[in-house]
Each structure stands twice: as structure tokens, then as C-alpha cells.
Amino acid sequence: MSKSIEVENLNIYYGSFLAVEDVTMTIRPQTVTALIGPSGCGKSTFLRSINRMHEVIPGARVEGKLALDGRDLYGPGVDPVGVRRQVGMVFQRPNPFPTMSIYDNVIAGMRLNNKRAKKNVLDELVEKSLRGANLWKEVKDRLEKPGSGLSGGQQQRLCIARAIAVQPDVLLMDEPCSALDPISTLAIEDLINELKTDYTIVIVTHNMQQAARVSDYTGFFNIEGTGKPGKLVEMDETRTMFSQPSQKATEDYVSGRFG
Amino acid sequence: MSTGTEPETRQMSAEQRALEASLPSVAKKVGELPSWAPWGILAAAVVVVGGGLLLAGRGIGLAVVATAVVYALAVYLISRTVEGPRKATDRLVTVLVTTAFLIAMVPLVSVIATVLTNGVARFDAQFFTNSMRGVVGEGGGGYHAILGTLIITALAALMSIPVGLLTAVYLVEYGRGKLSRAITFFVDVMTGIPSIVAGLFAFALFALFFGPGVRLGFMGSLALCVLMIPVVVRSTEEMLKIVPNELREAAYALGVPKWRTILKVVVPTSVAGIASGVTLAIARVIGETAPLLIAVGITTGVNLNPFDGRMATLPVFSYYSYVAPGVPREPFIDRAWTAALVLIILVMVLNLAARLIARLFAPKTAGR
Numbered sequence: 006m007s008k009s010i011e012v013e014n015l016n017i018y019y020g021s022f023l024a025v026e027d028v029t030m031t032i033r034p035q036t037v038t039a040l041i042g043p044s045g046c047g048k049s050t051f052l053r054s055i056n057r058m059h060e061v062i063p064g065a066r067v068e069g070k071l072a073l074d075g076r077d078l079y080g081p082g083v084d085p086v087g088v089r090r091q092v093g094m095v096f097q098r099p100n101p102f103p104t105m106s107i108y109d110n111v112i113a114g115m116r117l118n119n120k121r122a123k124k125n126v127l128d129e130l131v132e133k134s135l136r137g138a139n140l141w142k143e144v145k146d147r148l149e150k151p152g153s154g155l156s157g158g159q160q161q162r163l164c165i166a167r168a169i170a171v172q173p174d175v176l177l178m179d180e181p182c183s184a185l186d187p188i189s190t191l192a193i194e195d196l197i198n199e200l201k202t203d204y205t206i207v208i209v210t211h212n213m214q215q216a217a218r219v220s221d222y223t224g225f226f227n228i229e230g231t232g233k234p235g236k237l238v239e240m241d242e243t244r245t246m247f248s249q250p251s252q253k254a255t256e257d258y259v260s261g262r263f264g
Numbered sequence: 265m266s267t268g269t270e271p272e273t274r275q276m277s278a279e280q281r282a283l284e285a286s287l288p289s290v291a292k293k294v295g296e297l298p299s300w301a302p303w304g305i306l307a308a309a310v311v312v313v314g315g316g317l318l319l320a321g322r323g324i325g326l327a328v329v330a331t332a333v334v335y336a337l338a339v340y341l342i343s344r345t346v347e348g349p350r351k352a353t354d355r356l357v358t359v360l361v362t363t364a365f366l367i368a369m370v371p372l373v374s375v376i377a378t379v380l381t382n383g384v385a386r387f388d389a390q391f392f393t394n395s396m397r398g399v400v401g402e403g404g405g406g407y408h409a410i411l412g413t414l415i416i417t418a419l420a421a422l423m424s425i426p427v428g429l430l431t432a433v434y435l436v437e438y439g440r441g442k443l444s445r446a447i448t449f450f451v452d453v454m455t456g457i458p459s460i461v462a463g464l465f466a467f468a469l470f471a472l473f474f475g476p477g478v479r480l481g482f483m484g485s486l487a488l489c490v491l492m493i494p495v496v497v498r499s500t501e502e503m504l505k506i507v508p509n510e511l512r513e514a515a516y517a518l519g520v521p522k523w524r525t526i527l528k529v530v531v532p533t534s535v536a537g538i539a540s541g542v543t544l545a546i547a548r549v550i551g552e553t554a555p556l557l558i559a560v561g562i563t564t565g566v567n568l569n570p571f572d573g574r575m576a577t578l579p580v581f582s583y584y585s586y587v588a589p590g591v592p593r594e595p596f597i598d599r600a601w602t603a604a605l606v607l608i609i610l611v612m613v614l615n616l617a618a619r620l621i622a623r624l625f626a627p628k629t630a631g632r
Contacts, residue, residue, distance in 0.1 A: 058516060089516060090519030093518070096510060096513060096514065096517075100514045102511060102515075102529060103533060113514075114520070117520040117528045118520055118524065164514070
């Protein structure tokens with residue numbers, strides 16, 4: 006289920022603008038990798054390039070290699086829609102579908118793709134996904150209620166349940182806790198810890214403590230100035246990154262002495 | 265909303281009072297007019313100024329205007345002496361805003377009242393069951409015109425709604441660059457074209473194929489289409505634009521292709537607004553007279569086939585009954601008013617339907 010991601014000399018462009026330059030990294034299966042760095046340094050762009058979501062913006066393209074278990078995601082004949090079925094994503098702001106119930110939100114991946122399944126199979130999938138997202142107990146009595154009626158933290162866990170219901174190999178999280186309170190944040194962080202047994206998780210966060218708490222590996226992105234491309238400064242085990250990073254810039258950033 | 269802000273404003277004024285009490289030298293005037301004061305002043309103005317002018321035989325228009333002016337001045341001056349300049353300005357502006365609203369209401373209420381009083385005379389079962397075939401005086405009705413209006417408008421809606429919806433989807437979801445800008449520009453231009461031009465367009469188009477003088481219900485539908493499409497595009501476009509991008513991204517991230525995302529996420533999320541926009545677009549064209557006058561003409565009998573000859577429609581029926589009445593005049597004039605009344609009721613029903621649709625389809629957010 007869980008797969009590795011190999012990135013080699015990846016350049017990401019928006020039109021002629023080079024947004025992220027020369028990223029090389031390997032993300033192992035069943036690990037949590039945190040991407041940290043200042044705003045605008047390209048870590049979200051890089052994250053979105055892993056499931057080709059950045060292509061939603063016209064003119065976006067990449068150079069270099071990005072492979073999932075050796076299979077090039079940008080190879081000829083690879084359908085971005087197929088990539089996104091393998092690489093799920095959770096966004097910064099919880100975004101359940103307002104027209105759907107909690108139940109339908111969880112199986113949205115199937116509903117929207119018109120896949121039919123027996124009622125009991127769907128029921129099982131909904132329960133499994135909601136249990137997987139630690140939300141089952143809170144919503145099991147109101148599955149037919151709209152998903153937008155939940156609290157922000159619950160909505161975010163609903164979105165995670167929706168993402169894991171399509172059984173992806175990799176789960177990307179773009180600042181999943183930045184719109185949540187500390188208690189909901191804790192719930193999501195616990196969940197990330199449980200999910201990593203089944204998925205490869207890549208998480209972008211602005212919260213250094215969060216990166217230290219949840220991740221096994223940390224990558225630090227930086228940007229030299231506005232208009233310059235973002236770069237991966239270094240990547241290592243989280244413990245090493247936060248105690249004795251090899252780069253001065255990393256040390257400055259994680260210790261709060263930036264610039 | 266109003267219940268939510270009320271305690272806040274009360275709290276604000278309590279704070280202001282506390283502030284004014286603590287700063288007696290700054291806030292000299294802490295008086296407040298009783299809540300009935302504006303009404304009292306209004307009553308006084310009506311009695312003294314309005315009544316006085318009416319008794320002097322100066323006409324009702326002058327009396328009303330003078331009363332309003334005197335009332336505004338009186339409220340401002342009294343409030344200024346008791347409550348201070350800031351409150352006085354607030355009251356003056358309140359009076360001005362209310363007056364503007366009342367002025368805006370005058371034509372509306374006047375039209376409805378006039379049509380109602382004149383139209384109710386023939387608002388009977390016969391009007392809804394009889395056509396004008398063989399009728400020269402009393403009796404007869406607008407049955408043929410009602411059916412004609414419904415058929416022609418339905419046909420116009422049938423043609424404009426798909427075109428309008430798909431154009432809006434293209435503009436919001438796919439269009440970029442020159443083509444999209446050009447479409448937007450021409451849609452804007454089309455919103456403003458006079459309805460007679462649409463009628464002439466349909467007339468000229470069909471004259472090319474069938475020779476001059478041809479009149480069909482379908483030609484009317486086509487003319488209404490020209491008027492309706494831009495309205496549908498505009499309202500649908502606005503509704504699609506307010507669907508948050510995050511929902512589209514959420515669907516893409518689940519591996520849903522773009523067309524399915526549009527069909528199953530974007531459109532359902534905005535369907536309430538789209539449906540009410542479309543209904544309002546129908547209401548906008550159902551009362552069009554000029555294009556139908558040119559393209560469809562009028563007939564006295566029931567014609568249910570929009571591809572065969574002239575049809576009657578309510579606006580044109582009303583118009584012809586008025587400009588070319590028979591002898592005696594009165595039954596024709598009465599029928600004209602009733603046709604207008606039926607038209608207003610149709611538009612009102614469509615508007616109510618739009619609201620109902622908006623409420624029925626709106627995404628449910630309850631259940632927290």
C-alpha cells in the first residue's frame with residue numbers, strides 16, 4: 006500500500022517563472038516527512054507537484070523526475086487523474102462538500118467517479134475510513150447530516166477520512182492544522198502517527214514543534230529573495246535537523262534566528 | 265443577523281453614555297428624544313403643513329412634498345437642540361433614506377393598484393377558458409394568449425437555458441484568453457440591446473428563408489432567446505464564480521476528472537442560485553411585447569403550434585385590445601387590463617418560484 010517517492014533534480018515552473026529549483030529527495034514508505042520553510046519558498050508547490058495538483062494552475066509544468074515506487078508520475082501517457090487516485094491530499098482549510106452528507110462525503114471519491122458498490126460494502130468503507138480518521142464515534146449517529154455542520158477539527162478529520170477512503174498510497178497534507186485549535190490539532194497529529202503504518206505521509210507545516218512532534222524526516226526549503234526560486238536546503242532525520250543540522254540556514258530557521 | 269447585532273449596538277450606546285458621563289465638559293448635550301418623538305413630529309407636520317395646504321386648496325402633491333421637507337427640517341432642528349449634531353445628522357439621513365424608499369415604492373404600488381382595480385372586472389373563469397374567436401363585443405377571453413405566452417416562453421427557455429448554462433460553464437471553468445474575453449464582452453453588449461432589435465433580428469432571419477411577412481410563434485421564441493441568453497449566462501456565471509476553488513481542488517485530489525467535478529460538485533453546489541437566476545430570466549422575457557409584436561403578431565383563435573402561423577400572447581393581446589378596440593370599446597379595454605394583471609401574476613409566481621427553488625436546493629448547513 007505505502008510507496009516510496011523518489012525525486013531527482015525536479016524544477017517546477019509557472020509559465021516561464023521557476024518556482025522551485027533542483028529538488029532531489031527520497032521519501033521512504035511508512036514514514037512521515039515534514040516540509041518546513043518560510044512562506045513562499047515553494048514547499049506547497051512542491052507538495053502539490055507530487056500529485057500533479059499544481060497543474061490546475063495554467064502554465065504549470067515540471068522538469069526532472071518524480072517517481073512513485075519507480076514509476077515516473079510525469080512520464081508520457083500518465084494521466085494526472087490517475088496519479089491523484091494514488092496520491093491523496095488534505096488541504097489547509099477543511100473543505101467537505103457542502104451538498105453532501107457526512108456519509109456521502111466519505112465515499113465522495115467513489116460517488117463522484119460513479120463507481121457502484123453494494124450498500125454493505127459502502128457502509129463498511131465509511132466505517133473503516135471514519136474509524137481511521139478517529140471520527141467514527143463522534144459522527145456515527147448522524148451520518149446522514151451535512152458535513153458542513155461539523156466543527157472545524159471534525160471537518161478536517163472528515164476530509165482525511167475522505168482522502169483515505171480511496172485507498173491511496175501516499176497522503177499529502179498542506180498545513181492541515183493551521184485553521185484548527187490546539188485540541189483539534191492534537192487529534193490530527195495523533196491521527197498522523199497512526200496513519201503512517203499504512204501510508205507514506207508528506208506534510209507541509211509552519212509549526213516547527215509540529216514538525217518535530219509528528220515527522221520522522223524533515224526537509225527545509227528556503228528562498229534567497231523574492232522572484233528567486235525556492236530550494237531544498239537540506240533534508241535529514243527530524244532529530245538531526247532540529248539538533249545539529251549541517252547547514253547554517255537550517256539552524257537559524259529552526260532556532261528562530263532567521264535572516 | 266439583526267438579533268445578533270442588537271445587543272452589540274445597545275452595548276455600544278451604553279459605553280457611549282458611560283463615556284459621556286465621565287467627560288461632562290466634552291459631551292454637553294446628553295439628552296435623548298423619546299422613541300415616539302419622530303412619529304409625533306411627523307403627525308404634527310402632517311396636520312399643520314399638509315392639512316393647512318390642503319385646506320387652502322393647493323393640491324395634494326404640494327402638500328405631501330411640503331410636509332416631507334418641513335418634517336425633515338423639524339426633526340433635524342429639534343434633535344440638534346436636544347441630542348447634539350451627530351444624532352441630528354443620523355436622524356436627518358434616516359428621514360432621507362426612508363423618503364427615497366417611499367418614492368421608489370410609489371410607481372410600483374401605483375401600477376399594481378391600477379392594474380388590479382381595472383383588471384379584476386374581467387378576472388373571471390370566462391377569461392381563462394375562452395379565446396377571442398368570433399367575439400366582437402362582450403365576453404371572450406385571453407385563453408389563447410395565455411397559452412401562446414406559455415408556449416413561446418417555454419420554447420425560448422428550452423433553447424436559452426442549455427446555451428446559457430454551458431456558456432457560463434465555459435467562461436468560468438475553461439475559458440481564458442481572448443476568446444473568453446470576447447464572449448464576456450458580447451454577452452455584456454447583448455444584455456443591453458433593445459428588445460425591438462431582437463424582434464427585428466428574428467423577423468429578418470425568417471424573412472430570408474420564408475419571404476417577408478412570415479409570422480411564427482417560434483420566431484418569437486428565437487427573439488426572446490436573444491434577450492434571455494445573456495441574462496442566463498450572467499447570473500449563472502456569477503453563481504459558478506462563488507463556488508470556492510477549494511471544493512474543486514478537493515474533488516481533483518480524489519482523482520475526479522474535471523468534467524465530473526463540474527457536473528457533480530460545482531453545479532450542485534451552486535444549483536440554487538442558478539435555478540433562481542434562470543427563473544428570473546424567464547420572468548424577464550415573459551412580458552416582452554415589442555419582439556413578439558413583430559415576430560408573432562396576433563390572432564383571435566387558439567394556435568398551439570409555434571411552427572404554424574401567428575399566435576396570440578398576453579402582452580400583444582393587451583396591446584392590440586387597447587390600440588385597436590372594437591365597438592363598443594369597454595369590453596376590449598377591460599380585457600387588456602385583465603391580460604396585464606395575468607401577466608403580472610405570472611411574473612410574481614415565477615419570482616416566488618425562484619425563491620422557493622433557491623431555498624429547496626440550497627446546501628444544508630444545519631445539524632451541528
